[in-house]
Amino acid sequence: MATSELVQVDLPDKGLKARVTARRDWWWIPQALTFLGFSSFLIYGNWAAWQGNHYVYGPYLSPFYSPELWGNSPHAWFGPLPQWYPQFLPYSPALLILWIPGLFRLTCYYYRGAYYKAFWADPPGCTVAEPRKKFRGENSFPLIWQNIHRYFLFLSLGVLAILIYDAFQAFWFEVPAGLSGPAESHTEFGIGVGSLVLLTNCVLLSLYLLGCHSLRHLTGGRLDSLQRKPIRKTCYECVSGLNKRHMRWAWFSLFSVGFSDLYVRMCSMGIWTDMRLF
């Protein structure tokens, strides 16, 4: 730390310092739920990402695998995996993409506060003693890299745009040739439960991403006055409105993205039946 004119404070009351906490409420419940929630998602997400199959069902594409750059489904942008890809390396289309939303969430201001508490006990809870004495905060490697959160936001906004396109595609079902008139297969508008699942996922992801603290800064927070910038002011106020419930949207979107993959996977495996509503 650079030269500081701040002064140390003498805190001699060791008797007061020694206890873990005087709190009597169940302060550990939120952290335990956070730990369980994040761990469950990490385990499922990793498992699903490495599978490399059952990520497509009809017009539905799992958000874990979108955009599918190389793959065997009709959703693949560049077709099958190229020959030059080393055969000994494992491959799943999700591995090329998931690091973007993964790092966005890892560096998200809400998630940082939550996992510092739940995974690092730093602190385990407010006014609860910590297991470690040394603390460097986000001043040095690796946590100093949290400061590039905005770049993962930019990349994630790109992924979100693709997921919105996927959700739109999820409303167009292929009709095989000869079933309803035309001799060639074609697509028709329809609504399946999966269409709504993917659409809901996009809405929740949008509410999460568009309430990001970095986006709030970039839309207007970095300026001291927005009075003469009405468009930026409106954007800043919209982002700020979403930002007030950033934690809620972070959790809802985490569940929805996991459930979307699960839904497509279950339908693809024939365990669940996708109901056609329209």
Next chain:
Amino acid sequence: MQFRIWRGDKSGGDFIPYETEVTEGMVVLDAVHQIQAESANDLAVRWNCKAGKCGSCSAEINGHPKLMCMTKLSDLPPDEPVKIEPMRSFPSIRDLVTDVSWNFRVKKQIKQFKPRKPDADDGTWRIQQGEVERVQEFRKCIECFLCQDVCHVLREHHLHDQFIGPRYLVYTASLEMHPLDTEDRLAELKQAHGIGFCNITKCCTSVCPEDITITDNAIIPLKERVVDEFYDPIVKIYRKLTSLVPGSKAQVRDSSG
């Protein structure tokens, strides 16, 4: 109702049990005063307004940093003694009174408000309400120092010499985001005032009696400004390029500082 109040000073102390009759509507500070009158005349407690506006009676009640005058006894579990102790982030003077003077020394280290040139010939400025709404939230602070008390950087790690704490990040935000202010405090924020120590666990926000959204509205926006200035590679390149333009803001800033 039973109470356990910490009695002691710098050299040490202990929790002493007390019992007093309580009536409907009483707050913790009322009970402490009653105990003081009945059985502990020498009990030291700092208080002033009894209305949650002076920030004097900050203490820890059952482990929660709170204002004693705003904590109703009816909100506490009646079947166990109420534990009252001084704020742990500051040195004890006696009983429930702590030495919070460190905060005032910190405040002096923060660059003062430096307004732009007056807008009018009579030395006044023109500003609209909408421009100052954001910083007005920060002006609600009553300097109770509960946020400083709950912050684990100060409380657990005692980094008082490297980190100014949430209260003074809010204060810095109120100056830094003010539309009339021209001072630059970002270098100090990053270095001497240690904003990087904040790991945004929002404990400060949760204890603020004025409901200031400390983390989301003050600390994170300041962190983002520090990122702009010191960590964002593209902004750095952009600034480097624009600083080559004579008379640009970046050049003025570089040459002045």
